Amino acid sequence: MDAALGYNLEVEKIKREIEEALGAVVGTSVELAVPEKLAHGDYTTNVALQMFSQMHSADGGPSHPRDFVARRSAAADQHNAEDGSVSAVRARGKPSASSASDTSIFAGITSPRGLAEKIVEEVSRGGKVKHYIKDIQIAGPGFINFYLSDEALQEGLGRMGESFGRSDLGKGKTVLVEYSSPNIAKRFGIGHLRSTVIGQALRNLLEDTGHTTIGENHLGDWGTQFGMILAQIDRKALNEEVETLSVEDLETLYVEFNDCADKDEELRELAKEWFKKLEAGDSEARRMFEAVHKTSMSEFDTLYDLLDIHIENSHGESFYEDKMDVVIAEARKKGISKRSQGAEIVEFDDMPPAMLLKSDGTTTYFTRDLAAIKYRLKTYKPNLIIYEVGSDQILHFKQVFAAAKMLGWGRMTDFVHMAHGLIRFPEGKMSTRLGRTVNLQDVLDKAIKKARELGSENEEVAKMVGIGALKYFDLKHKPTSEIVFSWDEILALDGNSGPYLQYTYARTQSVLHKSGVAQADLASFKVPEDSTNERDLIRYLYRYPGAIMAAQQNYSPNLLCNYLFELAQLFNSFYNAEKIIGSGEEKLRLSVTAAVGQTLKNGLSLLGISTPEKM
Numbered sequence: 001m002d003a004a005l006g007y008n009l010e011v012e013k014i015k016r017e018i019e020e021a022l023g024a025v026v027g028t029s030v031e032l033a034v035p036e037k038l039a040h041g042d043y044t045t046n047v048a049l050q051m052f053s054q055m056h057s058a059d060g061g062p063s064h065p066r067d068f069v070a071r072r073s074a075a076a077d078q079h080n081a082e083d084g085s086v087s088a089v090r091a092r093g094k095p096s097a098s099s100a101s102d103t104s105i106f107a108g109i110t111s112p113r114g115l116a117e118k119i120v121e122e123v124s125r126g127g128k129v130k131h132y133i134k135d136i137q138i139a140g141p142g143f144i145n146f147y148l149s150d151e152a153l154q155e156g157l158g159r160m161g162e163s164f165g166r167s168d169l170g171k172g173k174t175v176l177v178e179y180s181s182p183n184i185a186k187r188f189g190i191g192h193l194r195s196t197v198i199g200q201a202l203r204n205l206l207e208d209t210g211h212t213t214i215g216e217n218h219l220g221d222w223g224t225q226f227g228m229i230l231a232q233i234d235r236k237a238l239n240e241e242v243e244t245l246s247v248e249d250l251e252t253l254y255v256e257f258n259d260c261a262d263k264d265e266e267l268r269e270l271a272k273e274w275f276k277k278l279e280a281g282d283s284e285a286r287r288m289f290e291a292v293h294k295t296s297m298s299e300f301d302t303l304y305d306l307l308d309i310h311i312e313n314s315h316g317e318s319f320y321e322d323k324m325d326v327v328i329a330e331a332r333k334k335g336i337s338k339r340s341q342g343a344e345i346v347e348f349d350d351m352p353p354a355m356l357l358k359s360d361g362t363t364t365y366f367t368r369d370l371a372a373i374k375y376r377l378k379t380y381k382p383n384l385i386i387y388e389v390g391s392d393q394i395l396h397f398k399q400v401f402a403a404a405k406m407l408g409w410g411r412m413t414d415f416v417h418m419a420h421g422l423i424r425f426p427e428g429k430m431s432t433r434l435g436r437t438v439n440l441q442d443v444l445d446k447a448i449k450k451a452r453e454l455g456s457e458n459e460e461v462a463k464m465v466g467i468g469a470l471k472y473f474d475l476k477h478k479p480t481s482e483i484v485f486s487w488d489e490i491l492a493l494d495g496n497s498g499p500y501l502q503y504t505y506a507r508t509q510s511v512l513h514k515s516g517v518a519q520a521d522l523a524s525f526k527v528p529e530d531s532t533n534e535r536d537l538i539r540y541l542y543r544y545p546g547a548i549m550a551a552q553q554n555y556s557p558n559l560l561c562n563y564l565f566e567l568a569q570l571f572n573s574f575y576n577a578e579k580i581i582g583s584g585e586e587k588l589r590l591s592v593t594a595a596v597g598q599t600l601k602n603g604l605s606l607l608g609i610s611t612p613e614k615m
């Protein structure tokens with residue numbers, strides 16, 4: 001087995017053993033969290049607080065501690081406002097039945113701190129965790145903080161190399177990630193940037209944790225709006241020169257048509273007819289549609305190249321055109337669809353109905369999504385399908401997943417809609433012309449230009465910095481939160497930004513370059529004494545595989561961003577405080593520097609961000 005894999009699991013192994021020891025004492029599963037500040041230890045738990053409040057809950061009155069229900073919370077993202085500790089208790093199973101004889105060990109305890117003390121006493125008594133733990137402290141109202149032993153840290157040192165962080169936790173699992181999915185005949189708007197960037201990062205995280213991934217681009221290339229474009233091309237007699245129309249031209253045609261169709265019933269009918277022709281395979285409609293498709297794809301491909309995005313399967317909605325009949329037939333046969341005012345719908349208990357067929361007999365976005373699921377399950381046999389699509393489509397995906405379940409295609413847990421928040425622009429700064437979306441190419445050009453102004457003279461570096469800045473800004477936000485676009489924040493060299501992390505990486509490389517040391521050789525060092533900067537950096541590096549796992553399991557690349565930003569800050573204060581080259585500790589310090597550089601590089605690469613050697 002790869003040493004790096006061993007290391008990753010080793011981190012989990014130590015964590016799990018402490019969790020087990022704690023669980024045996026309190027009688028329910030406990031999940032340790034990682035405190036934000038190193039001063040609060042390497043792991044922490046609020047189990048005593050949870051347990052105490054359950055024992056003294058107002059409704060139930062004092063009860064046996066084993067009956068407490070542990071609260072679920074996202075591990076690494078929550079922190080206790082009072083002392084900054086991250087804490088979470090997670091119920092992994094049902095608390096075991098209480099037995100009278102056990103009650104005594106917690107009897108007469110009057111505060112959460114007292115309870116914490118008792119838990120610590122019991123955990124230490126077994127001697128089981130001694131090996132891994134240097135110290136256990138009780139903090140604040142009753143947090144229990146664990147500090148890793150030299151031995152545990154030492155074990156990690158040798159593995160902080162190139163494959164640091166990688167694991168095989170997801171071995172044997174195939175995950176299909178659908179992301180990007182822009183609409184043809186429209187320019188790639190900034191609205192699709194989040195899906196593209198987050199989707200790629202999720203895939204990278206899944207791959208790094210041993211999953212097999214499949215990428216799908218569900219292009220919007222079908223539906224009545226193409227009837228409008230074709231109708232307008234025809235009205236303007238551009239039929240013979242469709243190939244020469246740029247995406248911008250197509251967008252203009254669409255907007256023009258819409259403006260007129262607003263007040264013109266006949267035009268709307270014309271668009272419907274053109275779409276019907278397209279669905280019926282009319283050769284002229286088909287030819288024009290394909291030309292439009294080709295033009296759009298080549299523009300998207302240019303952007304994907306620039307953004308370093310690789311989606312191997314591009315099955316747009318049109319691909320499912322001939323795969324919907326069987327879905328409709330299956331829905332009828334299984335009795336889940338019903339006629340309603342000429343249309344055919346699927347009803348749900350707790351949601352509005354979804355339309356399978358419109359009254360004019362054409363299919364819908366919903367129908368195509370069902371056909372896509374059927375195709376994907378059959379073709380790739382994935383264990384999970386993740387849809388990286390904006391939060392404005394939450395209802396749509398709930399309906400699609402529920403219908404798939406009604407069709408007997410899987411459980412609700414086989415599908416995840418990673419609904420990202422939308423990008424907002426501060427008033428006036430960047431207006432969306434005519435209500436159209438902000439064009440991504442324009443934003444990328446501007447990002448690169450601004451990176452040049454930051455001082456990246458080399459064009460390649462300016463690209464890496466500009467694009468990296470944009471990607472990082474997107475990724476550092478929790479996917480679900482709405483984000484407000486800000487150039488100042490995107491490019492801030494002294495804040496939580498892509499350029500800051502790239503700059504820190506380049507700094508590690510420049511130190512190493514000067515010294516002639518290229519590789520981390522931490523294995524040959526003894527873990528340094530308490531509270532040295534080096535020890536803190538090693539403790540922080542030790543958290544990297546855990547950060548990857550948390551980011552992957554919560555589908556939250558922002559957790560990795562947080563980690564990398566903290567690491568960079570820690571390194572920069574070390575760099576400012578200590579002389580590296582020429583000091584008595586030169587070798588150790590260089591080695592720590594190399595490990596930080598390697599880890600920043602590994603982490604940024606998972607986020608899809610390049611790391612120039614010089615900036």
Ligand code: ARG
Pocket residue numbers: 178181182183218219220369387389
């Ligand atoms: N093209 C759609 C849009 O831009 C997104 C597609 C999302 N994926 C899906 N399977 N429906 O809104």
